[in-house]
Amino acid sequence: MDRKLELRALRKSFGDVEAVKGIDLALNRGEFLSLLGPSGCGKSTTLSLIAGFLQPDAGEILVDGKVVNRVSPRKRRIGLVFQDYAVFSKLSVRANLSFGLEAQRVPRLERDRAVAEISEKLNLNPILAARGGELNMSEMQRVALARVLVTKPELLLLDEPMSNLDAALRAKLRGELKQIQKELEQTVLYVTHDQVEALSMSDRIAVMRDGEILQDDSTEAIYRRPAERFVAEFIGDPPINMVTCTVTAEGGVVSVSTALHRNLPLGQGEIAPGQYLLAVRPHHFQASREAAAGTVGSEIRLVENFGAEHVLHVSYGDDLVAVVVAPGFAREGERIHLALHAEQAHLFDLESGQVIALQRREAAA
Amino acid sequence: MTDRSRDGLRPSLDQPRRGFMPRFNIALVLPAQLTMMAVVIVPTLIILWLAITDWQPTQAIPWYDATPVWFWNFYDLWYDERFVNAVGRTLFVVGVCVALxxxxxxxxALLFLDEWPWRRVAVSIIILPMMIIPVDAANAFFMLFNERGPINHMISLVIGAPFEFSWLSHPTWAMAPIMMAEVWQWTPLMFxxxxxxxxxxxxNQVRAAIVLGASPVRIFFKVMLPLLAPVISIALLIRSIETFKIFDPVYILTRGQPGGSTETISMFMYNGAFVYFRMGYIAAAALLVLVVVISVCLVLARPMTKHS
Incomplete structure (x- = not known):
């Protein structure tokens, strides 16, 4: 594979605070990788290191296989879209777009052609004459993106580019951004704290916390096979349910008992019996009106209406669990029967939060 | 918030309580208003009166009994070469000093934008001239530019021959030390x-320009300078008004000499009012200068009013 970007044991501290604790990350040509994590996890510091605004304390940054630690940010050929877009407010949109090409001394004709092409693609023609300071947020976002794309950067870094937009616009732009990225086969490193953005656009997601990458995997694997409790909890909407459970292992078969469900077989594995955490996505509880084998009755405490689906908050021992159902399925205060798809549930260590590896009988969807 | 204040549950800001408050407000601003009256409005009215008289305190008539000459003062000023030259000279000083x-x-400021060791100490040292009393600063320059002062001494060291030049009594060059004193003292404020x-x-706009590959010069002229324009125009306005009133270095270094060749407007007015005691004539000059200053300010302030 063609490595566009590689980080090797990258480290950065600010005084006593270790912001980035020796991370490794690789990004292939044309790939869309999201660096996902809560605020303060070190993802923006990582971005500044890659762009060259900060110098790492240790480790290497490679672009196209060459170490660029000592290369000035001016020469790295890395495109960067800032969270606040940083559109040059005193320059016209046209001047914004041609700024990078002028700086690289691209001849005028070629420059004009490139600007015309990108403003066509990103629908900027109507505002070419407007000044940067007069634009609204979504126009600024498009200008910031076009200004970078027009220079055909080796690598495009996006720093939470959606956080200043309202929800409806965000959903629309997610699709547009992904489409442009695919069309240009642009290599993208997307930094975000929003798991929906990460899931919907990325080929791969690296989940970061406290300066470390917890899991770096395909989008599918991040969702289906979280390696850490934190990853499981951070990804998915509504959030994953965590219930304490007792594990028994007999003849290699691991079974769990929760406050309501008894002796659910999870899979094969070597594991010490005891207390663990069982993680079940709200979609992996099955709610029914009628009692059946494997179901347990419980009371609905709250119904959240999300339009296309409803989320029931159902008593589960001392806790509540979220269960996704079709709209109009049940009302608050009613009793329903819950089944648990144990083959899609995950077991995490109470102390370390690490996932317990199990061999599943089958990986049914 | 708005709803609550509208339904009358709490007093809203756009409906101040009547009675007690207005009187209290008046009481608060009255001392300032009276002071303004005493130091601005009354003297201005007196000047308006004096400007149409030829009153001189040496005539032993009280100012209010002075004989009106109506607009002859202004007519005389128009043909007074010394006054016209002083105005032109002052504008020249403002232009050169403020630009420098x-x-x-x-x-x-660009040097001090990056973090470097002892930066804070260096800033404090750079702004020191601003803290010095202008008369003292001017006296220092008087000594520096003395015929046998350190400046001439250093020049003679550099050229390797005795150098004696009386800066302060040369009709053309006497202005240079004055302007240097002004620039030396007030660059810190501009800085x-x-x-x-x-x-x-x-x-981030600067950073965006960096990652787009722009050179520092391009970043300065295309990104930073346009963003800095409002600050620069305010700085220019403040310094232009101040420099227009330049007095201390002129008074200390030359008193407008030789032959009125360093006379700025304030020096001209000082000489006219307190050396020749032509109060009525100088009052008329002061009024004219006021008009000039206000016009200059309006021109310089125009970008700022347009901004909002």
Whole structure:
């Protein structure tokens, strides 16, 4: 594979605070990788290191296989879209777009052609004459993106580019951004704290916390096979349910008992019996009106209406669990029967939060 | 919030309580108003009166009994070469000094934009001249530019021959030490204003320009300078008004001599009012200057009013 970007044991501290604790990350040509994590996890510091605004304390940054630690940010050929877009407010949109090409001394004709092409693609023609300071947020976002794309950067870094937009616009732009990225086969490193953005656009997601990458995997694997409790909890909407459970292992078969469900077989594995955490996505509880084998009755405490689906908050021992159902399925205060798809549930260590590896009988969807 | 204040549950800001408050407000501003009356409005009215008289305190008539000459003072001023030259000279000083101050301040401020050791100490040292009493600063320059002072001494060291030049009594060159004193003393203020402006520029626009591959010169002229324009125009306005009133260095270094060749407007008015005691004539000059200053200010302030 063609490595566009590689980080090797990258480290950065600010005084006593270790912001980035020796991370490794690789990004292939044309790939869309999201660096996902809560605020303060070190993802923006990582971005500044890659762009060259900060110098790492240790480790290497490679672009196209060459170490660029000592290369000035001016020469790295890395495109960067800032969270606040940083559109040059005193320059016209046209001047914004041609700024990078002028700086690289691209001849005028070629420059004009490139600007015309990108403003066509990103629908900027109507505002070419407007000044940067007069634009609204979504126009600024498009200008910031076009200004970078027009220079055909080796690598495009996006720093939470959606956080200043309202929800409806965000959903629309997610699709547009992904489409442009695919069309240009642009290599993208997307930094975000929003798991929906990460899931919907990325080929791969690296989940970061406290300066470390917890899991770096395909989008599918991040969702289906979280390696850490934190990853499981951070990804998915509504959030994953965590219930304490007792594990028994007999003849290699691991079974769990929760406050309501008894002796659910999870899979094969070597594991010490005891207390663990069982993680079940709200979609992996099955709610029914009628009692059946494997179901347990419980009371609905709250119904959240999300339009296309409803989320029931159902008593589960001392806790509540979220269960996704079709709209109009049940009302608050009613009793329903819950089944648990144990083959899609995950077991995490109470102390370390690490996932317990199990061999599943089958990986049914 | 708005709803609550509208339904009358809490007193809203746009409906102040009547009665007690207005009187209290008046009581608060009255001392300031009276002071303004005493030091601005009354003297202005007296000047308006004096400007149409030929009153001189040496005539032993009280000012209110002076004989009106109506607009002859203004007619005389128009043909008074000494006055017209003083106005032109002052405008020249303003233009050159303020431009030099801005150039120096921009250069210095760019140096101080990056973090380097002893930066804070260096800033304190750079702004020291501003804290010195203008008369003292002018006296220092008087000594520096003395015929046998350090400046001539250093020049003779450099050229390797005795150098004696009486800067302060040369009709053309006497203005140079005065302007140098002014620039030396007030570049720090310009520097502080410009540095504050530079430090408050949107950092990401500068960073965006860097990653787009722009050279420092291009970034300065295409990104930073346009963003800095409002700060620069305010700095220019402040310094132009101040420089227009330049007095201390002129008074200390030359008193307008030789032959009135360094006379600025304030020096001209000082000489006219307190050396020749032509109060009525100088009052008319002061009124004219006021008109000039206000016009200059309006022109310089125009970009700012347009901004909002």
């Amino acid at each position: 101050e801005l150039g120096l301040a921009l250069g210095l 502080l204003l410009v540095l504050t402006g530079l430090m408050n520029l949107p950092q």
